[in-house]
Amino acid sequence: MSTFNVPTRAEVSPANQAIFDNLEKGLGFVPNLFATYAHSENALGNYLALSGAKTSLNAKQKEVVNLAVSQVNECNYCLAAHTAIGKLNGFTDSQILELRAGEASFDSKLNALARLARNITENRGAADQEVVANFFNAGWTKENLVDTIVLVGDKTISNYLHRTTEVPVDFPAAQPLEAVTV
Incomplete structure (x- = not known):
């Protein structure tokens, strides 16, 4: 506590x-x-x-990044909050679990975004070039890449604040990731 x-x-x-x-x-x-x-x-x-700054990513795309990053950083607060926000943006429970795992089998463009966000976070910014190439091949732009990196940083700040302070989570708890069936 x-x-x-x-x-x-x-x-x-x-x-x-x-x-x-x-x-x-x-x-x-x-x-x-x-x-x-x-x-x-x-x-x-x-x-x-x-x-809240302007970005080339829409609200749903931002949640893809938020969920993938928060999972890598193991932030229970942000996972709970962004699960709730993800549902408000139209994602189902199973889609949210996939996004947390850095995948989106239901949408190839979002899959490339989720994989990139996960990869950047796991590698502390040194993204695998194959993942970056797949991101561009899925139709994303250089602007989208830069905005995704900014969003990874944004979410990492909150992840770190919660991981350090461990203030109580005031959103419904996120399902364990083991529940994912990709």
């Missing part, structure tokens, strides 16, 4: 209180991991700006 507290609205700076209020309005609650960023005067706003 974590000894790292999740700060309440009263315990954070006025700037972070305003962000908490916006999160409450938009999501209906402040996720524990976002609240944890608010231990820093700037980290929450900076992280939300990064994760």
